[in-house]
Amino acid sequence: MKLVVAVVKPHKLEDVKAALENLGLQGITITEVQGFGRQRGHAEVYRGAEYKIDFVPKVKLEILVDDGDAVKIAEGIQTAARTGKIGDGKVWVLPVEYLARIRTGELGSEAL
Amino acid sequence: MSSGKKFVAMSLLTFIVIIVLGAVWGHHAPADPVGQNFTGLANYPKTTTNVPVSQAGLNQLASDSARLGVSINFTWTLVTGFLVLFMQVGFAFLVTGLTRAKNAGHMMMMNIAAFAVALLAYYAVGFAFQFGGIAPIANLGGVSPLTGIFGHGSAGVIGLHGFFLQSHGTYDVGVMVLFLFEVVFMETAGYIIIGAIAERISFAGFLLAEIAMGAVIYPIYGMWMWGGGWLAHLGISAHMGHGAVDFAGSGVVHGTGGWAALALAMVLGPRIGKFNKDGSANAIPGHNIPYVVVGTLILVFGWMGFNPGSTLGATDLRIGLVAVNTLLAACVGFVMAMIITNAKYGKPDISMSCNGMLAGLVAITAGCAFVAPWAAVVIGGVAGVLVVYSVAFFDRVLVDDPCGAISVHGVNGAWGVLSVGLFADGTYGAGWNGVTGNVKGLFYGDVGQLWAQIAHVFVGFVWAWGIMWIIFTIAKRFMQIRVSEEVELQGLDVPEFGVLAYPDFVLHHAAAGHVTTDAEEVGNGSTRTVDLEKS
Numbered sequence: 001m002k003l004v005v006a007v008v009k010p011h012k013l014e015d016v017k018a019a020l021e022n023l024g025l026q027g028i029t030i031t032e033v034q035g036f037g038r039q040r041g042h043a044e045v046y047r048g049a050e051y052k053i054d055f056v057p058k059v060k061l062e063i064l065v066d067d068g069d070a071v072k073i074a075e076g077i078q079t080a081a082r083t084g085k086i087g088d089g090k091v092w093v094l095p096v097e098y099l100a101r102i103r104t105g106e107l108g109s110e111a112l
Numbered sequence: 113m114s115s116g117k118k119f120v121a122m123s124l125l126t127f128i129v130i131i132v133l134g135a136v137w138g139h140h141a142p143a144d145p146v147g148q149n150f151t152g153l154a155n156y157p158k159t160t161t162n163v164p165v166s167q168a169g170l171n172q173l174a175s176d177s178a179r180l181g182v183s184i185n186f187t188w189t190l191v192t193g194f195l196v197l198f199m200q201v202g203f204a205f206l207v208t209g210l211t212r213a214k215n216a217g218h219m220m221m222m223n224i225a226a227f228a229v230a231l232l233a234y235y236a237v238g239f240a241f242q243f244g245g246i247a248p249i250a251n252l253g254g255v256s257p258l259t260g261i262f263g264h265g266s267a268g269v270i271g272l273h274g275f276f277l278q279s280h281g282t283y284d285v286g287v288m289v290l291f292l293f294e295v296v297f298m299e300t301a302g303y304i305i306i307g308a309i310a311e312r313i314s315f316a317g318f319l320l321a322e323i324a325m326g327a328v329i330y331p332i333y334g335m336w337m338w339g340g341g342w343l344a345h346l347g348i349s350a351h352m353g354h355g356a357v358d359f360a361g362s363g364v365v366h367g368t369g370g371w372a373a374l375a376l377a378m379v380l381g382p383r384i385g386k387f388n389k390d391g392s393a394n395a396i397p398g399h400n401i402p403y404v405v406v407g408t409l410i411l412v413f414g415w416m417g418f419n420p421g422s423t424l425g426a427t428d429l430r431i432g433l434v435a436v437n438t439l440l441a442a443c444v445g446f447v448m449a450m451i452i453t454n455a456k457y458g459k460p461d462i463s464m465s466c467n468g469m470l471a472g473l474v475a476i477t478a479g480c481a482f483v484a485p486w487a488a489v490v491i492g493g494v495a496g497v498l499v500v501y502s503v504a505f506f507d508r509v510l511v512d513d514p515c516g517a518i519s520v521h522g523v524n525g526a527w528g529v530l531s532v533g534l535f536a537d538g539t540y541g542a543g544w545n546g547v548t549g550n551v552k553g554l555f556y557g558d559v560g561q562l563w564a565q566i567a568h569v570f571v572g573f574v575w576a577w578g579i580m581w582i583i584f585t586i587a588k589r590f591m592q593i594r595v596s597e598e599v600e601l602q603g604l605d606v607p608e609f610g611v612l613a614y615p616d617f618v619l620h621h622a623a624a625g626h627v628t629t630d631a632e633e634v635g636n637g638s639t640r641t642v643d644l645e646k647s
Contacts, residue, residue, distance in 0.1 A: 044395075045457040047464050047516070048504045051395035 001099050001109065002070035004063040006091035007033065008081040013059050019080035020063070023072060026112060029062045039086040058089060064099065066109055120455040127448070127493060134486025142484075145539040147429025182253045185425030186285075189252065189293050192421025195414050196296040200227055202410030203303050207310060209403025210463060210515040214603025215311045216399065216613035222306050222315070226322045230302040233326030234295050236276055242298075242331035242339045243290060244271025244280075251425030252289055257281045266345035271335050293421065294334075297365050300418075301330045304369025307517025308377040312384075312600055315608050317584075317593030321376060324583050330368050333575050337364045343571060346564045347547040353561025355545040356568035357536070359434075360422035362478030362528025363568050368576040370522025374511065375581035380594050382512030384601060393507040396514065401462050408466040412442050415473050419480045430481055430540055437480045438473065441492025445472020448496025456500065464503065467516045468496035474521055475528035479535060482551050487535035494531075495524045526569045533562030 008016060013030065020028070034055035041054040065073050070093045077091045101111040204223035208216050245261025245268060248254045260272030260280055273280040277291060302325045309318065336343040337358055347355035358364050387393055398404060419438045420431040449468020453461035472492030476483075479491060502519035513519065534553045541551035552558035587593055594600075599607040606612060 045459070045461070046395035046397045047461060048453075048457065048500070048507060049393045049395035051397065 001096040001112065002065055002067055003094045003096050004061075004065055004070055004073050004077070004091065005094065006061045006074075006077045006081070007035065007058045007089040008061065008077070008091075009083065009087060009089060010057055010059045012081045012083070012088075013061075016061065016077055016080040019076050020073060023076045024069075025063065025073070027064065031060045031062075033058050033060045037087070037090070056087060064096065064112060066112060117455070120451055123447075123451045127444075131486060131490055131493075134484070134489060137486075142539055145430075145433065147432070181425075181427050182251075185251045185253075185427055186289050188426035188431075189289050189421060189424050192417035193293040193296050195417025196293075196300065196421065197414075199296075199411050199414030199418065200299060200303065202407045202414055203300075203306070205403045205407030205410065206466070207307050207407075207515045207517075209400040209407060210307075210398035211310050212396065212603070213399040213614055215605060217605035217611060218315070218603075218608055219306070219310060220613065221609060222310075222318055223303055225315075225319065226303045226306065227299055229319055230299060230322045230326030231295055233323045234298050234331065235291075236327070238298060238327050238331035239277065239291055239294065240272065240274040240279065241270050241328075242334040243294060244273040244275075244339070245335075246271065246290075246339050249286070249290065249424060251423065251427060252286045256286055257284055258287065258290075261340060263342065266342060266349040268335070268339070268341040268345070270332060270341075271339050290424075293424065297361060297418075298326055298330050298334070300361075301365045301369035301372075302326055304366065304517050304521045305373040305376055307515030307520075308373035308513045309380055310514045311604065312380055312594050313376070314592050314595050316591060317587065320583070320587055320591075320593075321372075321580070324580065325369075325372065329372055329576055329579050330365075333368055333572060334364050336571070337568070343564075343568055344545045346567060347545050347560075350564075351560060352564035352567065353533070353558050354541060354547040354551045354564070356529075356564045357482070357532050357541070357544060357551055357561070358478045358529055358568060359481045359532075360419045360477045362474055362476075362525045363572045365525075366474045366477060366521040367525030367529065367569070367572050370518050370520070370525050371573050371576035372580040373513070373517045374522055375577045376584060377511050377513055377518065379581060379584040379588065382510060383514070384597060386512045387510055391508075391510065398463060398514075404463050404466050408469055411470060412439075412473065415442070415477075419477055423481070433485075434480045437483060437485060437488035438476055440485055440488040441472040441476030441480075441495065442469050443472070444489050444492035445469050445475070445496035445499070448472075448493045449500055452497055452500045464500060464516075467499050467503070467520050470520045471495040471499035471524040474524040475531060477525075478528040479532040482532055482536035482540055482553075484535075484537050484539075487531075487537065491528065491531045491535065495527060498523055498527055526573070529565050529569050529572075530562070533565035536561060 017028070034057055036054055036056060041052050041056055043050055043052050061077070063073055074091050074093055082088055099111045100107050200223065204220055207223070208219040211219055243258055246256065246258050248256045257280060258271070258273050261268045262272055263269040274282040274287060277283065277287065302322055305321055305325065309321070335341045337356060338344070342349070343356040345355050346352040383396065385394060386396060415438055416435055420434045423431055423434070446465050446469035449471070450460040450465040453459070453464045472495045475491050475495035476488050480488070483491065499516065499519050502523045503513070503516050506513050506518055511518065532551070532553060534555055536551045536553035536556065538550045538552040538556045542549065544551050552561060554562045584593060595604055595607065
């Protein structure tokens with residue numbers, strides 16, 4: 001099994017979800033996160049004093065999939081989340097050592 | 113010209129055109145600026161011809177109608193007082209929104225505690241100091257046991273009747289109405305200071321400041337202006353126009369609050385992380401801009417009691433003009449602050465535009481009954497510009513005012529007082545402060561009035577700033593007026609009150625205003641300078 005993790009722009013979440021549903025998405029966990037990448041944050045002015053918004057709001061997605069589906073899902077996210085402007089985020093895939101469905105005790109791929 | 117500059121130029125041009133048109137049309141004789149033609153008799157058919165009328169009946173009618181007039185005025189004064197009370201809510205939202213989430217409980221507690229504590233101080237002694245020797249108020253029935261005054265003739269300095277609303281026979285309904293209306297004004301001056309001392313004053317230090325405001329600083333200065341005191345009598349004693357004139361308290365209420373706030377901000381020193389070592393200011397954005405906007409709108413609504421209510425009676429039909437002038441100044445103040453921040457900083461600043469609206473309100477408060485609508489537009493517009501530059505100025509001189517209280521209330525309070533001496537158009541204020549004729553400013557031929565207004569600002573500033581500065585400079589030696597550095601960094605809610613305003617906030621967002629803890633003392637004692645964490 002694999003864990004597909006992605007950080008995307010909050011307003012692209014619905015697009016990503018719709019795209020993944022078309023690819024047969026079975027489950028997803030999302031979190032509101034903040035962070036920065038290569039472009040860092042941006043400067044704004046508040047009551048005459050300049051300040052930097054270092055941490056930009058993003059949404060983080062976590063999806064557990066079978067080994068064979070990982071790349072398909074990751075590419076689906078890339079396509080759906082891309083705007084072509086800085087701050088589109090990242091997607092990466094991690095191996096999963098153990099997986100259980102808590103209610104039934106099913107293990108591995110059965111638990112997906 | 114860039115499109116931004118074009119926009120500003122067009123806006124300014126429009127503004128000037130509005131003023132010019134207003135001023136030009138202002139030369140037409142006003143139709144009925146004080147409502148003297150509204151006798152209401154035209155509404156009744158003349159059926160009394162040839163009907164015998166007894167003198168006893170006429171006397172009864174006269175007595176009934178006079179009593180009705182007083183009832184209407186009581187109702188007006190109480191209801192507008194309730195509106196002013198509601199401003200408390202607006203201010204709580206405003207200042208809490210302009211500060212950080214970690215201090216939200218502390219901000220709200222200060223607002224409600226200010227209300228309770230200062231009210232009791234005013235009940236005990238403040239009201240007696242301010243109004244203990246006021247002349248009978250015709251609008252409220254004309255009878256008053258408030259006749260105790262220290263200082264002869266035109267030199268009254270302090271009132272002496274009405275301690276605990278009981279002394280010297282002041283258990284009287286007229287006194288109660290006056291108390292209710294005046295205590296909410298004192299509350300306004302009292303809560304203004306919260307804006308400048310936010311996020312660092314200890315609760316004990318804050319209570320001391322509120323008691324000082326409610327018992328001494330506000331009432332005594334208020335007596336000089338509104339309680340039959342010497343500043344109001346400068347017209348009689350020194351031939352300065354009608355003496356110092358301040359219709360609803362640009363100076364008496366807002367100025368006092370703003371100037372005292374300046375003293376407190378100076379004694380307390382800036383928040384950790386506000387200024388860098390090179391003297392530049394960091395932005396510490398507020399945590400809830402919607403609170404700021406809602407609070408501002410509530411304050412505007414409350415101001416519809418603050419200014420029109422200051423006639424102390426609905427039988428004074430000038431209330432229509434007062435209300436309209438107040439709204440005009442508020443909206444022009446907002447628009448000007450919006451334009452200036454857009455031009456200066458690239459985007460319209462929401463909180464600063466809201467400050468502009470309040471600045472317009474503060475500035476028109478002194479003159480709302482004395483000026484024509486076009487002048488209200490000018491006064492509010494100047495206020496909206498003034499507040500933006502004033503906030504930048506106080507940042508430059510290292511005075512940390514998180515909510516702009518000094519700029520909105522202190523600076524524009526002074527401007528409002530002076531504006532009466534310029535724009536009062538001589539259509540209102542017959543016999544004001546015992547001087548015959550209407551109140552006229554410099555532009556209508558009375559330079560003396562401007563001198564009285566200058567005296568008002570000067571004396572008010574020295575008094576409110578000076579007394580608060582003295583009290584806190586002394587208090588600093590005996591008590592902790594500022595929370596410890598650790599508490600300030602953690603947020604004041606839990607250390608001071610044992611509870612978080614927002615317990616569900618899991619993360620402390622470490623955006624702007626987050627600083628490393630290696631703060632150090634530099635310069636003159638309380639000035640702290642810390643670099644922003646560079647991550």
